[in-house]
Amino acid sequence: MSSTRRQFFLTASGGGIGALASLTPVASQAAMDVKGSKEIIVPEKRLPILAEADVVVCGGGTAGIAAACSAARHGAKVILLERWPSLGGMATNALVNIWHTGDRRKQVIFGLLQEAAERGGRFVRRMSDFPKRPEMYEFDPVGMRVVFDQMLKESGVRVLCNLTAVESVVTGDRMHAVLVDTKTGRKAVKGRIFIDATGDGDVAANAGIPFDFGRASDGAVQGMTMMFQVRGLEPDQVRAHPEEAERVLALMKKLREDGKYPQFMDLAARSYLRSPRSPIVAYNMCPVAGNPLEEEELSRLSAQGREQVYQYVNLWRKEMPGFKNAEVCQMGFGLGIRESRRIRGIKTLDGPMVVGAIKQPDALGHGFWMIDIHDPKGSGHTSWADQRADMMPPAGESYHIPLGMCLNKQINNLAVVGRCSSSTHEACASVRIQSHCMVMGQGVGTCAALAIDGGKHMAGVDIRNLQSILRKDGAYIKSVPAGT
Numbered sequence: 001m002s003s004t005r006r007q008f009f010l011t012a013s014g015g016g017i018g019a020l021a022s023l024t025p026v027a028s029q030a031a032m033d034v035k036g037s038k039e040i041i042v043p044e045k046r047l048p049i050l051a052e053a054d055v056v057v058c059g060g061g062t063a064g065i066a067a068a069c070s071a072a073r074h075g076a077k078v079i080l081l082e083r084w085p086s087l088g089g090m091a092t093n094a095l096v097n098i099w100h101t102g103d104r105r106k107q108v109i110f111g112l113l114q115e116a117a118e119r120g121g122r123f124v125r126r127m128s129d130f131p132k133r134p135e136m137y138e139f140d141p142v143g144m145r146v147v148f149d150q151m152l153k154e155s156g157v158r159v160l161c162n163l164t165a166v167e168s169v170v171t172g173d174r175m176h177a178v179l180v181d182t183k184t185g186r187k188a189v190k191g192r193i194f195i196d197a198t199g200d201g202d203v204a205a206n207a208g209i210p211f212d213f214g215r216a217s218d219g220a221v222q223g224m225t226m227m228f229q230v231r232g233l234e235p236d237q238v239r240a241h242p243e244e245a246e247r248v249l250a251l252m253k254k255l256r257e258d259g260k261y262p263q264f265m266d267l268a269a270r271s272y273l274r275s276p277r278s279p280i281v282a283y284n285m286c287p288v289a290g291n292p293l294e295e296e297e298l299s300r301l302s303a304q305g306r307e308q309v310y311q312y313v314n315l316w317r318k319e320m321p322g323f324k325n326a327e328v329c330q331m332g333f334g335l336g337i338r339e340s341r342r343i344r345g346i347k348t349l350d351g352p353m354v355v356g357a358i359k360q361p362d363a364l365g366h367g368f369w370m371i372d373i374h375d376p377k378g379s380g381h382t383s384w385a386d387q388r389a390d391m392m393p394p395a396g397e398s399y400h401i402p403l404g405m406c407l408n409k410q411i412n413n414l415a416v417v418g419r420c421s422s423s424t425h426e427a428c429a430s431v432r433i434q435s436h437c438m439v440m441g442q443g444v445g446t447c448a449a450l451a452i453d454g455g456k457h458m459a460g461v462d463i464r465n466l467q468s469i470l471r472k473d474g475a476y477i478k479s480v481p482a483g484t
């Protein structure tokens with residue numbers, strides 16, 4: 001709920017960010033300790049301008065990729081900034097490799113997600129149980145990195161990886177630049193519109209936009225997961241021994257109870273032990289809990305997750321038929337993070353809107369996923385397992401993802417897309433899935449290009465025109481009520 005707004009002022013010489021100077025009374029030649037405090041004061045610096053664009057997208061996960069591609073395809077000069085060496089965010093680098101596109105009766109998400117799935121070719125597999133379940137595609141996270149690179153390149157997006165957005169330069173209701181830390185020092189990236197797709201809302205929080213964090217009762221966010229892949233399975237052997245799967249699962253539970261085995265997601269473990277689909281399987285069952293914004297805690301939890309993975313696999317190799325040659329072949333580059341800051345927007349998506357399949361005049365597309373809360377205490381339990389009707393829209397129905405949850409009241413040239421957009425803890429547990437993040441990215445990226453083109457704020461873009469352009473670009477937007 002706190003904010004870390006830091007105001008920067010332009011000098012009288014009016015030169016924009018290149019003229020950042022003499023801004024505070026604390027200029028000094030070197031970093032100084034402040035007596036009796038745990039802070040240091042750093043000297044002011046003139047920062048080089050690294051790049052400049054119409055639209056600066058910060059964060060190259062699924063939301064950021066969709067935002068960057070769509071803004072560029074509609075004529076904006078676009079830069080995408082990413083702290084990691086490759087794009088895709090949770091989808092590729094945390095190995096979260098399932099796309100959901102259906103409301104359990106029909107497909108309701110198309111647009112850029114459908115394009116990525118089609119371009120994915122052999123990296124993407126359509127699941128056989130669609131449309132009965134919302135899951136539709138499983139993909140190879142390594143191959144999808146290349147597909148995302150190609151989509152951005154062909155759209156004309158300038159991609160800068162290996163740098164982190166650390167400060168937002170704001171005066172009044174406008175953002176002027178984002179400051180990035182690179183291997184060669186801090187630099188400025190100037191833009192006319194900024195889109196925060198960092199997953200954690202770093203840019204918006206640094207710009208002083210209020211945010212919420214965690215559930216109302218204790219401020220804890222959803223549990224995180226270390227995703228991993230195992231190769232060398234013999235699926236026929238495994239499937240031939242369901243009774244052994246039950247025995248091994250019971251053993252895992254007993255060891256866990258005795259404190260000799262880590263937490264795991266029971267439901268997922270059973271399914272992985274009973275019915276692997278192929279010799280290489282991706283596992284979503286290794287929970288940890290904590291604060292994803294606290295670097296030391298995140299380091300400790302990542303190490304804990306990596307250790308847990310080997311504890312599972314070592315036991316299976318010993319106990320479970322078909323697992324004797326099992327080897328971990330991949331782990332997430334980082335922990336899979338489901339929730340951190342949720343930046344407060346003009347509108348906030350909440351649980352009743354999700355479950356009630358509520359439609360919105362400023363719809364960018366549809367959402368359907370259930371309120372799927374992974375235990376913030378790290379037991380591995382997910383409310384998905386309960387399959388309660390009051391936690392999901394009815395089969396065949398979907399809610400609208402509104403533009404208003406991506407815009408804010410304070411800074412009119414800054415939008416937020418993806419899991420850090422404006423929602424309650426409960427609604428975030430639905431809207432955070434990648435297909436929904438791409439709906440937001442495509443909608444806001446297109447809106448940003450229209451705003452640049454028409455010399456307007458994003459909130460001033462004609463919503464009907466935006467929706468009609470999105471439809472032409474393949475997006476599914478139905479049942480839009482009148483109003484704004």
Ligand SMILES: Cc1cc2nc3c(=O)[nH]c(=O)nc-3n(C[C@H](O)[C@H](O)[C@H](O)COP(=O)(O)OP(=O)(O)OC[C@H]3O[C@@H](n4cnc5c(N)ncnc54)[C@H](O)[C@@H]3O)c2cc1C
Pocket residue numbers: 058059060061062063064081082083084087088089090091094096097098099100163164165166197198199200202203224225226227284335336337338417418419420432433434435437
């Ligand atoms: C274990 C797990 C399982 C899940 N299962 C599914 C599933 O089955 N299906 C599904 O659709 N969704 C699933 N989800 C949810 C989904 O993967 C994420 O919510 C979604 O990928 C978020 O996308 P995003 O683009 O908003 O953020 P992210 O994917 O987190 O992307 C943010 C990007 O911004 C970069 N970044 C962050 N900070 C900065 C900064 N300061 N400067 C520059 N770059 C920065 C990051 O490196 C990253 O690349 C799961 C999530 C987890 C963790």
